[in-house]
Amino acid sequence: MKLTKYVLSLGVLTASTLTVATPSFAATTTATTMTGTVLNPVTVREAADLKSDSLGALKKGDKVIVYSTDKNGWVQIKFNAKKAYIYKDYVKVSTTTDDKTPATTTKSSTKYIQQPGANVRQKGNVSSKILGKLTPGTKVTAYGTTKDGWVKIKYNNSTAYVYKDYIGAKKPATTTKPSTPANTTKKGYNLQTAKTYKYAHNGSNVTLSSKGKKTSSGYTVWTMHDSKTNKTSTVYLKEVANKGLYYKKAGEKAVKLLNYPFAVGDTYKNGSTTYKVTGVNKTVTTKAGKFTNTITVKVGNETYYIAPTTGVVKITKGTKTVFQLKSVK
Numbered sequence: 001m002k003l004t005k006y007v008l009s010l011g012v013l014t015a016s017t018l019t020v021a022t023p024s025f026a027a028t029t030t031a032t033t034m035t036g037t038v039l040n041p042v043t044v045r046e047a048a049d050l051k052s053d054s055l056g057a058l059k060k061g062d063k064v065i066v067y068s069t070d071k072n073g074w075v076q077i078k079f080n081a082k083k084a085y086i087y088k089d090y091v092k093v094s095t096t097t098d099d100k101t102p103a104t105t106t107k108s109s110t111k112y113i114q115q116p117g118a119n120v121r122q123k124g125n126v127s128s129k130i131l132g133k134l135t136p137g138t139k140v141t142a143y144g145t146t147k148d149g150w151v152k153i154k155y156n157n158s159t160a161y162v163y164k165d166y167i168g169a170k171k172p173a174t175t176t177k178p179s180t181p182a183n184t185t186k187k188g189y190n191l192q193t194a195k196t197y198k199y200a201h202n203g204s205n206v207t208l209s210s211k212g213k214k215t216s217s218g219y220t221v222w223t224m225h226d227s228k229t230n231k232t233s234t235v236y237l238k239e240v241a242n243k244g245l246y247y248k249k250a251g252e253k254a255v256k257l258l259n260y261p262f263a264v265g266d267t268y269k270n271g272s273t274t275y276k277v278t279g280v281n282k283t284v285t286t287k288a289g290k291f292t293n294t295i296t297v298k299v300g301n302e303t304y305y306i307a308p309t310t311g312v313v314k315i316t317k318g319t320k321t322v323f324q325l326k327s328v329k
Contacts, residue, residue, distance in 0.1 A: 048074035124150030204228030
């Protein structure tokens with residue numbers, strides 16, 4: 001579960017690319033935008049000249065707005081709310097065109113919102129601005145799905161995006177709101193100190209128990225015993241409302257197992273490792289029984305199943321189960 005020499009450089013911020021046909025509009029206005037992503041560390045200049053004053057620096061991967069690319073090999077960008085320059089050899093520039101105000105459409109289909117928590121976003125990613133929410137049963141016009149799973153829809157006379165898990169071809173039979181909507185959950189997935197948990201892991205039986213003692217930083221102290229090695233160690237768990245569920249070993253950095261609140265498609269990081277919420281309200285069965293309202297989190301080629309008041313109850317690697325809860329007493 002774990003994450004120069006002075007140069008002239010800058011790159012391009014590329015927009016999400018749809019993998020299906022883009023809708024055409026009978027009456028459409030378009031806005032063209034150039035963006036960039038820095039390719040290598042770069043010094044930002046006040047003018048298009050190596051001798052010009054330095055305004056600062058950009059690092060590899062930084063995103064910028066590009067104004068023009070025809071200044072004797074220099075690219076004019078927005079830097080600290082001002083116009084500045086970096087050299088073209090270190091920047092990748094692309095142009096995107098956004099459709100506005102669709103009138104009549106073709107190559108579209110009718111879809112329905114399937115479950116609560118359907119955030120409508122300005123662009124097809126979880127970092128984009130939320131324009132609103134749609135309730136189950138809401139009818140929408142859809143134009144296609146991006147490679148990252150975002151469905152482009154008509155929204156308030158423009159276009160926006162909803163994640164694919166919240167939208168479907170059939171109108172749901174009921175629009176009753178569940179007691180714990182996934183995207184508003186603030187806590188409730190931590191283990192209970194009054195219980196003892198037994199797991200099967202790598203051919204061993206692991207027991208986890210606690211006397212409820214807490215550290216000064218709010219972590220609950222748990223004792224973990226491995227029957228295979230006959231070793232006992234200490235681990236720490238902490239749940240913070242509106243922030244997340246954390247796990248920690250002695251002498252190591254804390255790992256955020258689950259981010260609060262959460263919704264399908266959300267991503268968060270532990271170091272360089274990306275965690276992605278791939279499912280909510282799932283049902284999973286382990287040797288300890290059946291767990292409902294389970295959250296699935298993808299970490300590389302592993303999937304974590306996190307159940308209310310029980311924490312991680314199962315981990316799969318591909319199609320193989322490598323960790324699962326055996327009993328709770």
